[in-house]
Amino acid sequence: MHKLLVKIFGWCYPLLRKLQLGDTLSSYLSLVVNIVILCFLSYWIYIIFRFILVTLMAVIAKKTKTKFDDLLVTNKTAKYIAHLIPLLFIYKTVPIILDAYVYWETVFGKLVGIYIVLLILWITRTIFNSLRDYLKQKPEYSDKPIDSYIQVIMIVLWMLGIFVIISELFNIKPNTLFATFGAVSALIILIFRDTILGFVASVQVSLNDMVRIGDWITFDKFGADGDVIEINLATVKVRNFDNTTTTIPTYSLISDSFRNWRGMLNSDGxxxxxxxxxxxxxxxxxxxxxxxxxxxxxxxxxxxxxxxxxxxxxxxxxxxxxxxxxxxxxxxxxxxxxxxxxxxxxxxxxxxxxxxxxxxxxxxxxxxxxxxxxxxxxxxxxxxxxxxxxxxxxxxxxxxxxxDLEIFELPSEGNGVGASANP
Incomplete structure (x- = not known):
C-alpha cells in the first residue's frame, strides 16, 4: 500500500525537474498537484464507499426482522462510516505528500487525526441513538429514562475523546494529562454542576422508580401539570393538558416536592x-x-x-x-x-x-x-x-x-362581607 501511494504521488516532482524547473518551484508545484490528486481521490473514495455502505445497509435492513438496522439507516450511520474511509486514506497519504515539509506534515497529520477521533465519536453517537430509539419501542423499556443513560455514556466518551485530542495536539502523555485533570477537577465540577446533578438525579429517579415516561405529574413550582414525555440527563419534559410543554431540571425531582398520579391511575378508582x-x-x-x-x-x-x-x-x-x-x-x-x-x-x-x-x-x-x-x-x-x-x-x-337546609353563600348586595363592587 505504501509503495503504491509513493508511485501515485511521487511522479510529479521528477517530471518537473526534467523540465528544468527550479528545485523550489518544482517542489511547490508538485505539492499543489499532489493535493489536487489527493482531494480528487478522497472524494471518489467517499462517493464509492458511501454508495456501497448505504446500499448494503439498506438491503440488510429490509431482509432482517429486527428494526435496529432500520434505525441505523435512519440515523445515517453508514454515511458517517463512509467519511471515515477517505480520512484514513488522507491520514496515510499526508506523510508522503509532505515528506519535505516536516512541520506541515506534523500539523496536518494532527488535524486529520483529530477529525478521525471526532468522526468516530459521531459514528458512536448515531449507533447509541439507534439503540435508544430501538429500546423505546420495547414495552418493557418505554417508560425508562433511556436518554439519560445514553447521554451519560456519550459524556464519558466525549471526555475520553477530548483527552485523546489534547494529547495529540500537545504531545502530552496520558498520565500527565490525567494528573492535570485532577488538579482542575474543582473547576470542572463547577462548570458541569448541572450535568453532574442531573446525572445523580437520573440515577436516583430510575432506581427509586419516582418518575416514568407517560406518568402524570403535578409540579406547582414549575407550573407543570401533565404527562412526562421525556427524561434526559438535564431536564424532564412535561406536556401539560393545555398542550404547552414545561421543562423541569432533573435534579428538582429529588430536591423539591411534586405529585405523581401513577398510583391513582394504577388503582381501582x-x-x-x-x-x-x-x-x-x-x-x-x-x-x-x-x-x-x-x-x-x-x-x-x-x-x-x-x-x-x-x-x-x-x-x-x-x-x-x-x-x-x-x-x-x-x-x-x-x-x-x-x-x-x-x-x-x-x-x-x-x-x-x-x-x-x-x-x-x-x-x-x-x-x-x-x-x-x-x-x-x-x-x-x-x-x-x-x-x-x-x-x-x-x-x-x-x-x-x-x-329544608341552606347552602352558605356570601351576600351579593349590601354593605356586608362579599358585597358587590358595582354601584
Missing amino acids: RRIKRHILIKAKSIRFLNEQELQNLKKIQLISDYIDTRQLEIDKFNEANAIDKSIPINGRNLTNFGLFRKYITQYLQNYPSLNKDMILLCRQLQPTPQGIPLEIYTFTKDKRFENYEYIMADIFDHVFAAIPYF
Whole structure:
C-alpha cells in the first residue's frame, strides 16, 4: 500500500525537474498537484464507499426482522462510516505528500487525526441513538429514562475523546494529562454542576422508580401539570393538558416536592373529595309531619321507619318529655340528608363500592358546617371523572331544599362581607 501511494504521488516532482524547473518551484508545484490528486481521490473514495455502505445497509435492513438496522439507516450511520474511509486514506497519504515539509506534515497529520477521533465519536453517537430509539419501542423499556443513560455514556466518551485530542495536539502523555485533570477537577465540577446533578438525579429517579415516561405529574413550582414525555440527563419534559410543554431540571425531582398520579391511575378508582357548606342555623330537629313527608323519598323511607321505631322505644323506655324537641333522641334534617346522600352514592353506578364511600361532617367553620363526599370513581379518565363528580354534586345541590337546609353563600348586595363592587 505504501509503495503504491509513493508511485501515485511521487511522479510529479521528477517530471518537473526534467523540465528544468527550479528545485523550489518544482517542489511547490508538485505539492499543489499532489493535493489536487489527493482531494480528487478522497472524494471518489467517499462517493464509492458511501454508495456501497448505504446500499448494503439498506438491503440488510429490509431482509432482517429486527428494526435496529432500520434505525441505523435512519440515523445515517453508514454515511458517517463512509467519511471515515477517505480520512484514513488522507491520514496515510499526508506523510508522503509532505515528506519535505516536516512541520506541515506534523500539523496536518494532527488535524486529520483529530477529525478521525471526532468522526468516530459521531459514528458512536448515531449507533447509541439507534439503540435508544430501538429500546423505546420495547414495552418493557418505554417508560425508562433511556436518554439519560445514553447521554451519560456519550459524556464519558466525549471526555475520553477530548483527552485523546489534547494529547495529540500537545504531545502530552496520558498520565500527565490525567494528573492535570485532577488538579482542575474543582473547576470542572463547577462548570458541569448541572450535568453532574442531573446525572445523580437520573440515577436516583430510575432506581427509586419516582418518575416514568407517560406518568402524570403535578409540579406547582414549575407550573407543570401533565404527562412526562421525556427524561434526559438535564431536564424532564412535561406536556401539560393545555398542550404547552414545561421543562423541569432533573435534579428538582429529588430536591423539591411534586405529585405523581401513577398510583391513582394504577388503582381501582379515582378519589372524589369535595365538600359544601351548610348554614348552621338551617339545621334543626324534625317533627312528625315533616318525617311523614320525607318518607316519600324512597332511598331513606325504610331508614326513617327503622330509625324512628328505635327512637320511639328509647324515649318511651326513659319516659322522655317530648313536648320539647330537644329532649330525648330525635332525627335532624341534616342527619337525614347525610343518610340520603350516602344511599344515593351507594346506588350511583359509576362509583367503586369496594373502596371507601362516605358522606361525612367536618369541623364547623365561620362559613358553616362542611358536608364532605369522599368516594372513588371507577372511571379514572379526566373528562369522565369530572362529569361524574359534577353529576353527583348537581344532584346534591338540587336535593338540599327538600330537607329544608341552606347552602352558605356570601351576600351579593349590601354593605356586608362579599358585597358587590358595582354601584
